[in-house]
Amino acid sequence: MRPGGALHDRDPRVGAALDHAALYEASYQRERDLERQDQRRRDFMSELSHEIRTPLMSIQAFADLLRMDGTSLDAPADDLVSSLSFGVDRLNRLVSDLIDLGRSGGQEFEVHIGEVDVVEALRAAESLMRPAFLLRGQTVTSDTSATSVRAIADPHWLDQVILTVLSNANRHAPPASEIALRVLRTEDGCVRVEIRDHGTGIAREDRDRIFEPYYRARSADAESMPGAGIGLAVARRLIEAQGGRVWVEDCEDGAGARFCIDVRAVAEQA
Ligand SMILES: Nc1ncnc2c1ncn2[C@@H]1O[C@H](COP(=O)(O)OP(=O)(O)OP(=O)(O)O)[C@@H](O)[C@H]1O
Ligand SMILES: [Mg+2]
Known part of the structure; x- marks a missing residue:
């Protein structure tokens, strides 16, 4: 049904104004919906990043501890710990990349x-x-x-x-x-x-x-x-x-x- 009912049909100018108002209302609603979706996406991204980064930080801390006591590691073990650290570093970077990619457009990068x-x-x-x-x-x-x-x-x-x-x-x-x-x-x-x-x-x-x-x-x-x-x-x-x-x-x-x-x-x- 058209907004304004009988009034709408009686005067074409009133009809056009009501149509505009309805269009404006619909586009305003769409904008609000998009904003809400965008906010949910941002919240999700920051929770996800936190959830992934927390265990990564403790793995990194263990690797650092093992390497601080350099004498206890032989060469192959030291190599393994290095590659463990590198893998953690890469995962951290991947999480940052995903978050950067999730941001909408270049304007959200602080340059x-x-x-x-x-x-x-x-x-x-x-x-x-x-x-x-x-x-x-x-x-x-x-x-x-x-x-x-x-x-x-x-x-x-x-x-x-x-x-x-x-x-x-x-x-x-x-x-x-x-x-x-x-x-x-x-x-x-x-x-x-x-x-x-x-x-x-x-x-x-x-x-x-x-x-x-x-x-x-x-x-x-x-x-x-x-x-x-x-x-x-x-x-x-x-x-x-x-x-x-x-x-x-x-x-x-x-x-x-x-x-x-x-x-x-x-x-x-x-
Ligand atoms: N130096 C390179 N030599 C050959 N292929 C490359 C090189 N650099 C990038 N590529 C190709 O370009 C693709 C895209 O690179 P991109 O860095 O975006 O993704 P990736 O390395 O596959 O994954 P990640 O996002 O984890 O870095 C790669 O999958 C690979 O096929
Ligand atoms: Mg790559």
Whole structure:
């Protein structure tokens, strides 16, 4: 039944006004419903994150305790505890990624832009990943002669993007392979981090899709390597929220993937 009944039928202007009012009421209700759903989703995400992180923190604490008393562990046991710590760290990061992905749109990332030394950021990320590279027998080389290259970025989110790409090189490139890192200034005023590995590489048709949430390329090693398929989707949102870019390109000398992360350079003093 139309709102306003007889009144509605008698005067077309009253009818139109009542129709508008009904439409407005319906859209207002829809908006309220969406807000309520959104709030429920946020509450769920924060409860989930708490529930997962609490046991992880105690596992991490046990691993730290075992390692603090370094003398009681022989070398194989020490390796096992290292990989346990690394696994916990990865799970923690996965939980953060899921939460970031659950947020609606880039505006919910708090972005704090400042000056960042990109060489230093890459070095720090590489040293955090060192146990993981060691475990897979991978060698990491760095072709960055500059001691410091400054950019305008969010230091925290930039670290996370670099770690995501490094962790993919570690997990998706074969054991005992080489991973090459480079920081350079581009002609169009950016600072670029390049992370190049010697794995299967990314097929041309997958080069954009791997940045979509939950997409995993169908290469043999992606199937054997567990993962959620969200690391790169989150990385792209994080880097774009600070005016940068992340993508993967061809390697001219054979197999492997070359991931590039661009952020705005600090203008060089004349
Ligand atoms: N260096 C790489 N070499 C080969 N394939 C890669 C590389 N990096 C990413 N990929 C492909 O891109 C897909 C998406 O990567 P993404 O980091 O988003 O997810 P993931 O590594 O599978 O899981 P997770 O979210 O746990 O990191 C991977 O599943 C893999 O198929
Ligand atoms: Mg990944």
